[in-house]
Amino acid sequence: MEARYVFRVRVRLEVEPGAEAVSLEPRTAETTLFYDAPEPGADGWLFFRNTLWRGEVSDRAYARRLVDEWLSPPVESVAFSELQVDEEYFEALKAEIAADLEAFNADAVSEVLSKYLGSSVRV
Template sequence: MEAQYVFRATLRLASPRDAVTVDSATAETTVTLSRAAPPPGTDGWLFFRNALWRGEVGDQEYGRRLAAEWLDVPRESIESVSFRELQVDEAYFDALKAEIGADLEPFNAETVSEVLSKYLGSSIRVVDGE
């Protein structure tokens, strides 16, 4: 059972040396980063509910802070962060739906499909687990 959140972050590079300057207009780079998704029901599994809304990062400041932590760079270097998709294998997707369905109240929803749409939009991709 495997899953990962995929994000895209835009960073501004800065020189660590005073004698070297970087033209910020040309030193911008975009990276794609992945973060393992904890198994449903375990600590941290509700990351999607706490950080995403309709397939977008719900709070940009929070998203930039997370990206800075994940990349081990200063927060100021993260220009933006966007959610791309939750990649899951069939086993993870089934477990996720079962865990959500066991208690819909925290999601303020009536169905599992509503929860997935509300927080992840159409940004779930089921991939072959091999």
């Protein structure tokens, strides 16, 4: 069972103090960040509910702080791209959601997936 969240991240590159002969242009770089999704029901599996809304990062400042903890260059921006899952993970995710729809304030699993991930799930 495998799944990972994919984010586009822009980081700010900085020259170390004392390196006056060095300059950068541009001062930012974009990269793709992959975050392994916890198994449905395991600690942290609600990452999508707590971080995303309609396939977008719901709180950009929170996402920057979170990713900043994972990377050493300062993070300027974070954008969610997709949740990549295999069939087994996707079925387990839907089953876990279905077991507690009330926690998502929803009537159906498809509503939960749309509400938090939009159309950004790739199986």
